[in-house]
Amino acid sequence: MCDRCKCISLLKRKGISITILRRYVIKVLxxxxxxxxxxxxxxxxQKFHPINKVTLYRILRLLEKKAIVKKILTISNVSRYAxxxxxxxxxxxxGPHFICMVCxxxxxxxxxxxxxxxxxxxxxxxxxxxxxxxxxICPKCRKEVK
Amino acid sequence: MCDRCKCISLLKRKGISITILRRYVIKVLxxxxxxxxxxxxxxxxQKFHPINKVTLYRILRLLEKKAIVKKILTISNVSRYAxxxxxxxxxxxxGPHFICMVCxxxxxxxxxxxxxxxxxxxxxxxxxxxxxxxxxICPKCRKEVK
DNA sequence: AAAGTGCTTGCAACTTAGTTACATTGTGCT
DNA sequence: AGCACAATGTAACTAAGTTGCAAGCACTTT
Numbered sequence: 001m002c003d004r005c006k007c008i009s010l011l012k013r014k015g016i017s018i019t020i021l022r023r024y025v026i027k028v029l030x031x032x033x034x035x036x037x038x039x040x041x042x043x044x045x046q047k048f049h050p051i052n053k054v055t056l057y058r059i060l061r062l063l064e065k066k067a068i069v070k071k072i073l074t075i076s077n078v079s080r081y082a083x084x085x086x087x088x089x090x091x092x093x094x095g096p097h098f099i100c101m102v103c104x105x106x107x108x109x110x111x112x113x114x115x116x117x118x119x120x121x122x123x124x125x126x127x128x129x130x131x132x133x134x135x136x137i138c139p140k141c142r143k144e145v146k
Numbered sequence: 147m148c149d150r151c152k153c154i155s156l157l158k159r160k161g162i163s164i165t166i167l168r169r170y171v172i173k174v175l176x177x178x179x180x181x182x183x184x185x186x187x188x189x190x191x192q193k194f195h196p197i198n199k200v201t202l203y204r205i206l207r208l209l210e211k212k213a214i215v216k217k218i219l220t221i222s223n224v225s226r227y228a229x230x231x232x233x234x235x236x237x238x239x240x241g242p243h244f245i246c247m248v249c250x251x252x253x254x255x256x257x258x259x260x261x262x263x264x265x266x267x268x269x270x271x272x273x274x275x276x277x278x279x280x281x282x283i284c285p286k287c288r289k290e291v292k
Numbered sequence: 293a294a295a296g297t298g299c300t301t302g303c304a305a306c307t308t309a310g311t312t313a314c315a316t317t318g319t320g321c322t
Numbered sequence: 323a324g325c326a327c328a329a330t331g332t333a334a335c336t337a338a339g340t341t342g343c344a345a346g347c348a349c350t351t352t
Contacts, residue, residue, distance in 0.1 A: 017348060019300065039338075052302050057339065059300095079338090163319060165329065184309075198331050203310065205329090225309085293352100300347070307340075317330065322323100 014066040035082035160212040181228035
């Protein structure tokens with residue numbers, strides 16, 4: 001199944017209507033293969049199709065509610081969004097991870113399971129935003145800068 | 147020693163000049179006993195003394211550089227600042243913690259030591275922003291809301 | 293296939309956090 | 323007390339994100 005058909009069946013499965021812009025948001029996130037900020041997504045889509053930022057924010061909220069994308073925490077007060085793709089098991093953005101500000105390498109922090117720790121502390125009913133991204137400069141780029 | 151004198155000696159110790167507004171920033175954070183956002187600090191100070199937001203941001207940057215306050219990560223893309231008080235060992239904001247959006251209760255997550263985990267992963271030279279605050283609704287308030 | 297209803301998008305205007313350049317004021321030193 | 327320079331205020335700006343309303347497009351029903 002091609003990317004286009006995958007995308008359409010995903011939107012249908014979630015019970016929301018299929019529009020060009022929703023498909024572009026998912027396409028851009030798929031092609032990027034990493035988390036993107038709303039302005040980044042906006043610029044990418046605008047290369048192919050006109051889109052207003054209001055629409056993008058509305059689409060992102062919808063896709064988040066439908067569990068198609070995930071809002072990710074960042075240390076620099078910038079929000080990032082990543083696809084939740086159940087088929088991509090090697091998806092590095094879905095757990096807490098470190099992202100290099102220079103080369104954008106992603107280093108997952110597997111051993112850090114905030115979700116389960118918080119549930120222990122706060123009771124099993126706890127539901128909240130749980131993603132953690134820490135930005136910095138990875139060891140490789142740090143050497144090159146110095 | 148009273149709060150006023152403590153504050154003055156702190157600024158002197160750090161080698162920066164003593165101004166009314168710097169003292170107010172420290173005072174407000176001390177009285178609050180928890181982390182505050184820049185707009186919160188601004189409103190608090192304005193109750194007692196006129197202050198411009200530009201000045202507040204400059205003071206916060208300075209106090210952060212001088213290790214008097216700490217910038218804290220928040221899940222909602224809002225920055226928070228907390229005093230670094232070496233005498234207050236029970237200071238709940240300095241490690242990663244959960245803050246209730248309703249009652250503002252602070253629940254430290256002691257078992258989560260992001261700092262040391264990252265250092266292991268990324269090498270001992272790693273220095274970066276390491277504070278984590280997670281906002282949500284604590285079990286007590288969740289019961290009351292429902 | 294056409295047509296209508298309601299969901300989706302765009303537009304304009306706004307809010308809020310945060311920054312910069314430059315003018316003014318106040319702190320700290322002599 | 324007065325001077326130099328650091329600290330503050332003013333105004334104007336950027337950038338993210340939101341809201342209300344009007345226009346357009348997707349999906350259903352015939």
